[in-house]
Amino acid sequence: MSDFFKGIEPVRYQGPDSTDPLSFRFYDPDREVLGKRMEDHLRMAVCYWHSFCWPGGDPFGGQTFDRPWFGDAMKDAKLKADVAFELFDLLGAPFFTFHDRDIAPEGESLSESNRNVREIAGYFASKMETSKTRLLWGTANLFSNKRYMAGAATNPDPDVFAYAAGQVKNCLEVTKDLGGANYVLWGGREGYETLLNTDIKRELDQLGRFLSLVVEHKHKIGFDGTILIEPKPQEPTRHQYDFDVSAVFAFLQRYGLEKEVKVNIEVGHAVLAGHSFEDEICAAQAYGIFGSVDANRNDYQSGWDTDQFPNNVPELALAIYYILKGGGFATGGFNFDAKLRRQSLDPVDLVHGHAGGMDVCARALLGAAAMLEDGSLASFVDDRYAGWETPEAKAMLSGQRSLADIAERVERDGLDPKPRSGRQEFLENLVNRFV
Amino acid sequence: MSDFFKGIEPVRYQGPDSTDPLSFRFYDPDREVLGKRMEDHLRMAVCYWHSFCWPGGDPFGGQTFDRPWFGDAMKDAKLKADVAFELFDLLGAPFFTFHDRDIAPEGESLSESNRNVREIAGYFASKMETSKTRLLWGTANLFSNKRYMAGAATNPDPDVFAYAAGQVKNCLEVTKDLGGANYVLWGGREGYETLLNTDIKRELDQLGRFLSLVVEHKHKIGFDGTILIEPKPQEPTRHQYDFDVSAVFAFLQRYGLEKEVKVNIEVGHAVLAGHSFEDEICAAQAYGIFGSVDANRNDYQSGWDTDQFPNNVPELALAIYYILKGGGFATGGFNFDAKLRRQSLDPVDLVHGHAGGMDVCARALLGAAAMLEDGSLASFVDDRYAGWETPEAKAMLSGQRSLADIAERVERDGLDPKPRSGRQEFLENLVNRFV
Amino acid sequence: MSDFFKGIEPVRYQGPDSTDPLSFRFYDPDREVLGKRMEDHLRMAVCYWHSFCWPGGDPFGGQTFDRPWFGDAMKDAKLKADVAFELFDLLGAPFFTFHDRDIAPEGESLSESNRNVREIAGYFASKMETSKTRLLWGTANLFSNKRYMAGAATNPDPDVFAYAAGQVKNCLEVTKDLGGANYVLWGGREGYETLLNTDIKRELDQLGRFLSLVVEHKHKIGFDGTILIEPKPQEPTRHQYDFDVSAVFAFLQRYGLEKEVKVNIEVGHAVLAGHSFEDEICAAQAYGIFGSVDANRNDYQSGWDTDQFPNNVPELALAIYYILKGGGFATGGFNFDAKLRRQSLDPVDLVHGHAGGMDVCARALLGAAAMLEDGSLASFVDDRYAGWETPEAKAMLSGQRSLADIAERVERDGLDPKPRSGRQEFLENLVNRFV
């Protein structure tokens, strides 16, 4: 037991009236909601990178966080793991997530790096014997080292492609060994800084091949988790190929992978791409590729990814409503891809951030469930499209009518459809009854 | 001959030193560039809606333009056509474009509206006998009338879908009759204001069916132009299904239309979607769906579509470079989807706007052609990816290597790829030599 | 009594558990909050323009709303007034707001227009004898008519300046006669489309003079309301002089008006200018020019002013917290500068929009008041700056120390200040306890 969180008690459910800042007011893991435990609905995860690796730097200033495990030795990595599992325990977090480079130092060669990752994974495995926390997903960091500055799979240098392949193979296998529910690819540098030195078509083909290699290997080793791509429009690149859910779906179909890969949608990435979180959730559901989410929030006045902990219940409740309406998570969950503000220096801030975020999710879940149980919202939508249940409308939609057939009917019958109120304000007020 | 442009002489090429504001300094239609006439490269079109229909209103104020043809009678429509062809002649514009509702008043019924459109199309046909101006594309206005307030193909009311079908059939046929090179669909209201009353999946299926109906009818009537979709992320809707090139490509593949439909990319729409114009051109080329462009520019400090005439040569030269590099236009062209500023009240302003835009395109074409002829830019890119020509790299890319094969090689050989400068500043300076 | 709202009952407080969509769940006008009636805290107003004048158009489509009073005759204006006061009654709205052109048709000359405005103002006055609804503010529309296309006070044509002066004089006097609590100026076209034809310095001087004229006239006629400027960064202009609170404060000081004029802050305008609503409220308070607010919300994914009814309680609660903390409104209030969505066609939608907005404000007020009563947030802030209460710190701040004095002390004492956690996540969680 490290003394990093010394004096901080586990965060426990104490009910809505609790004034203890380190309690849950809504998150009651065992509470049944729509026939399922709250914990099983939300499947919340603590991420390794922001919480244990990020030093508090920004583009205009360096490290603000003092963490005793900052260093490049394996013993530092083990202390970091100790503290990580202590935080998981304090929060009762059911899941965690990591990049390979978060958990173990990079070695002199890929072989050494991979060995380091495997050693810490073993250390995790032993901890997981006594912890309730499972692995939501693992991922390989293919963007921090300068070898990846011009992309990993999409690098002009095929040796970088190969190096990335070697790194992903190891991390995918480690994820499988730790019982990971998913494996994520975020193409942080799979894009371009300038078209002037870039051949998009070539790079897309490289990316398609890379992803196919990963999918083939998944099947070969019998990993039954889901392969997920995380869309983001830009940052660090000026323009990323996985811009948003639609860009990913375009790409997956192009390379025949639309049945094999789903998306991990991050709130802040949706916003950077000009969408709301729900826009992206519903698009992914419509296209059958909804997988998991990275829960956070962006500052609406900042033009970059601010990765703050979620704290607006009405916004999140609507997103969860759509997730539940689409059947909830299969292998996915809510990963807190959220970091402390740079000035939140203390160990207790890590607990505040996560406890607040988890409680907001729980409260939003309760609102979303109430909306679903009430049913008014869903039935309004069904009624609105009821006209499409008539035989003639079905015939149009199923391809039994040609353009000429339809046009002839409109002119013959003098069709003159009248608009009906969309009732947006009524619906917004309705939602406010539940959040 | 109307007297709208009385006293304004045809705009003619007078060379770079001309100080006549109503001359071309660079646009010399017959000048040969890369083995083709300038006019045939650019295929520039005047659009009907902004130039002859828009009254100069904005969300905070009404009409500023006094045009003698503003009115709802067929005689107004004919005067409008007279003036339009007079502008085409003044400019020597090789093409024009229109919506059905631009050219003829809406009638009491779809039948009457369609008849009106056909009558004016006949009037166009007779004018085109003595004019050099051809039709680049036609399109149906499926967004202005309040019946379309909740979408056309994606309307909750199947009668609206049917009405839209009747309108498109007529406009597609008229476009064919006038020898149109393309037919465009812009889904201005094919999207949503709020997810609360919307079923995205259902609406996408409706849209897929609608588009298939159009494609089937095109083949039935033997129209050999290209069907184009024009992406736009939003406005008037909060969120449009045809958000950008990738969203269109995702959709086209989903409904099996990726060989049938291409895109008409608008500069301002690209910018609203978080891309540059070139980003979208290159994406469309990589996916094989590049069709045509709407030339204009957005104000970078405004968050809506400002539809200004293009005026920045270096920006446009790069876009034209990529268009030429990809083979140039087949059936597409440069349509000026650009409008006067609301304070540009006079007939001569219409000439200034177009003459300036055409000249900027011509000047940008010359720069782009010079870049292509020089070849330095293209060969830099080829060199950058040269590593992918080795046998082992080709084997990786063609699927002859598994993830395990590649990983094993990296570890065995101790691969440690070193980054090479991307030379962005050098390349940007290089471009400036030509523009 | 018109029959526009036939069958719609007055909206009444029915408590948090009410499921009646036309009830208030939180807005209970007489409920005492922090020693004051809820109604007196919020001072909510219905605006005339969006609710009774806007036809439902947008840049891509025309009228969707059928209102029996749409027309240019004085009898239309009176029917509009009848319906307006019926809505005020249905809602129990304590205030309303208008532009001169909202309430009466423009005449052939300014004299006739001014007479029309005065006649309808008389009609209002008689209605107000039996209505509880008061006038929060009046304002002159100096942007819709094409004479103002290049600005009102900042127009290159001094006759337009004069015309605007004549219009404002009349509207200011009418506002006084109706007992208005404030008079607002929104410089919708006081800015520029392009610098190429604009002399900023000259236009600022014109604007300064115009505002001085208004302030002088206010004193002359004994109007004791507050003169307010409403900042907005752009739209309809590309760039407006009253960009944001700071731009207004810069301008007011420049022309010696900082004691005479305050600001009316609109949520959506704040967002367009790159601020949050609270950023602007707190800036105005710090500069002593906080006056009133236009309550609405912008869609965060749209780049123009969407003027939606507020519906996010946590966001609004924080804004109200700062307003209350600064002493609440003096003459100001919450004006709903919010419009129905274009598809919300029916009379009842007007009631839904306002009732929902009012209830959100009330709920937010309760949260804000609870935060104030609890006091934890405020005392955290006081503690954070406690160091400034020491004598040496006070001496530095009051000008008793020179740069050299301070520098010498730092070097001599080897000062090495250590950072303390800003506790942002803790504070965000704290706020969530009250909203």
Added chain:
Amino acid sequence: MSDFFKGIEPVRYQGPDSTDPLSFRFYDPDREVLGKRMEDHLRMAVCYWHSFCWPGGDPFGGQTFDRPWFGDAMKDAKLKADVAFELFDLLGAPFFTFHDRDIAPEGESLSESNRNVREIAGYFASKMETSKTRLLWGTANLFSNKRYMAGAATNPDPDVFAYAAGQVKNCLEVTKDLGGANYVLWGGREGYETLLNTDIKRELDQLGRFLSLVVEHKHKIGFDGTILIEPKPQEPTRHQYDFDVSAVFAFLQRYGLEKEVKVNIEVGHAVLAGHSFEDEICAAQAYGIFGSVDANRNDYQSGWDTDQFPNNVPELALAIYYILKGGGFATGGFNFDAKLRRQSLDPVDLVHGHAGGMDVCARALLGAAAMLEDGSLASFVDDRYAGWETPEAKAMLSGQRSLADIAERVERDGLDPKPRSGRQEFLENLVNRFV
């Protein structure tokens, strides 16, 4: 002589037809333009931080640049200075700029840090004896060290305020000793991350006091350079007090400093604040606080400060036109606050970046000068406001008419001003003749 730039020849003017990528095609320092040497117009400066201190990191990856001087020892600082002056010589740069922390390592105490800065300043002084390069401005880095994480002058801890004072005193004096033409303050962390823990009014007062201390010290030591504030809306903070030119002018007047301090306008900061570069230049000129500029460009599709070298001649020509029209620089100049792209690894890339930027500025200057000499643009503007030269218009503007006087005249004379075309397209085309 270090060997960092070994093999790279000085960049020399070779004329517009040069194809040597390391030549100037337009920058000919001694060429006379509008009666002044090109060099004296542009006063271009190389900045120390981006070119010699930035390691190529971004929020998702670390160092990419290998520079032999990276390290914390004084000998590293001297090698850095050697290379810096070698670059200045290669470019023929007339000026450079620096932060105190760029040039010398931070010590154990402020005393030691200040001594380090003075020692390197002495090293500079000796180099400047044989170099033509002068100091455009110095500035203190009050944002990188974690002591400044919550602001410098606006810190809740008065000891941080004091520490910052000690640092600025030293840097201001060093700037004077080196003959600096200006001293700049950029309030990178003078703002807030969250209002929840912030007292804006208090912090503004602190900032006002701090700035007064600096101004008083400037006079005390007889520094005759200009004190400049550099506006930026955000980044690193969520919201910065010096948001834009207007925010600075509001603040300066509030604290009585508007005659003492001017602004240093950065292109990218203007864009982040929702303005164009010219918007900010013209605003500063109108308010009499235009000082200097940071020349760079932002990527229009990125929401953060990208600090790229300028490369768009038409955009920059317009900005320079307004600078020249306002009288050009007094003590200011064009500082390249621009950094290489992260992938531009090589020494030669530093030369490409600066040579390209300098040449773009020179080419833009030639265009701007031609516009001024031609005079058409300026006379169009004068004509547009000619109505204000009439006696009655002058009387209105000078305060000799009351609101009632003016209104009475409008009604009496039946004034009905007619709009005139703003000719924006004509003017844009006109500009294109010169760029």
